[in-house]
Amino acid sequence: QVPIIGLVMNDRGFISRVLCPKFGGYLTFGSLEKGKESAPSQPTAADLINVYNIRQIGPDTKVFGIIGNPVGHSKSPILHNEAFRSVGLNAVYVPFLVDDLAKFLSTYSSPDFAGFSCTIPHKEAAVRCCDEVDPIARDIGAVNTIIRKPDGKLVGYNTDYVGAISAIEDGIRATQQTHSTVSPLAGRLFVVIGAGGAGKALAYGAKEKGARVVIANRTFARAQELGNLIGGPALTLTELENYHPEEGMILANTTAIGMHPNVNETPLSKQALKSYAVVFDAVYTPKETRLLREAAECGATVVSGLEMFIRQAMGQFEHFTGMPELQIA
CATH class of the missing domain: 3.40.50.720 (NAD(P)-binding Rossmann-like Domain)
Structure with missing residues (x-):
């Protein structure tokens, strides 16, 4: 068994830096401060520890995330990871930069990838990609929340x-x-x-x-x-x-x-x-x-x-966890 450090560069590779402990990576690393990165899209060590709770990530950690393009601006990882931490849930929430939603969902099909938030430009495509869609989301014609059920089926909701x-x-x-x-x-x-x-x-x-x-x-x-x-x-x-x-x-x-x-x-x-x-x-x-x-x-x-962001995220948290909405300050 040779320890392996596997990292991918740029925005699409960001998730490799956060999820490596889940998939057996020997270590990951970040910059000491923002603006001092040694590679594109490298997180800070502080964000790895405080936002992504990386010391607690392991093989059994469930993965959630936001699917979008662009996605780097999103504050969803900060909010959802803090919510997971507050209830002691073994889960992490990461940004997924995605061009083709259908290909992404078929590629990341493991039960460990348990749920996703959808943002621009994928909310309408998500209706077509889900196996089941909540009636309100279907009436709206847009999905901003996808849950993967234990049988692998994808269910779409709208909390927007x-x-x-x-x-x-x-x-x-x-x-x-x-x-x-x-x-x-x-x-x-x-x-x-x-x-x-x-x-x-x-x-x-x-x-x-x-x-x-x-x-x-x-x-x-x-x-x-x-x-x-x-x-x-x-x-x-x-x-x-x-x-x-x-x-x-x-x-x-x-x-x-x-x-x-x-x-x-x-x-x-x-x-x-x-x-x-x-x-x-x-x-x-x-x-x-x-x-x-x-x-x-x-x-x-x-x-x-x-205000909309916080409130729709509270609804997503309930779908992700089955727990009542948190009152997020």
């Missing part, structure tokens, strides 16, 4: 819609006078920017709460497709600039516009934001996007994507 809608409702209730027994979204014009997986979840959730939903997207055909599904009008982003049929509208950006490193981008001009009373941005890196900053300057109630 509850996470986002509850965050927006609570943001409104905290700053505006509302009727206690009725959703503050009921009857209001709710504009969703984006027609991908997150856009579908927000549109579904808003409609369920009684909002009048409008879909805006860079590609009109995609906006029209989702608009037809939820029974609302569709616009291009160019048309949205001059769309203000009434005051007090709600805006929800579900695209990646404004995400780090493109922090100076915004899906809608500051002038157009003046018609909105509430603005939500699903982007949470940075926490205050340009869209939210300019909306606040226009007097709107703003809701950070961090």
Whole structure:
């Protein structure tokens, strides 16, 4: 038996540095501090110990992770690994940079790979890749949580819609006078920017709460497709600039516009934001996007994507572990 150190470089190889103790690697290593890496995508020693709990990883450790492209910006490993640690679960959560979801799921088919979060651009493809899909996720047309059952079957769920809608409702209730027994979204014009997986979840959730939903997207055909599904009008982003049929509208950006490193981008001009009373941005890196900053300057109630992120992750934790949702600060 010769001790072997096996490591893979770059973003796709990051998981090899974290999971090597599970698969018999002799050791792994990280940089002493961020910015002092000796190879691309090398973690810091502090992150290996404090975020990934590497000293506790062994052959029986269950593996969870986030599937996306890009995925390096995600804070999910920090949140989920801390949640696993808090309940004493022998599990680790890592980022998977994935181009082809179907190939990934067939390759990582071991029962040890027990569950995944799905982010851009795989939420819609996940519906087709799962053996079973929760009825709500199927109605939405997007999956953000995949569980591998003991028999190997993949089951898809969606926790985005509850996470986002509850965050927006609570943001409104905290700053505006509302009727206690009725959703503050009921009857209001709710504009969703984006027609991908997150856009579908927000549109579904808003409609369920009684909002009048409008879909805006860079590609009109995609906006029209989702608009037809939820029974609302569709616009291009160019048309949205001059769309203000009434005051007090709600805006929800579900695209990646404004995400780090493109922090100076915004899906809608500051002038157009003046018609909105509430603005939500699903982007949470940075926490205050340009869209939210300019909306606040226009007097709107703003809701950070961090609120949605935490709430949808709480739902994922329950699916991953079978335990009640943790209250994550």
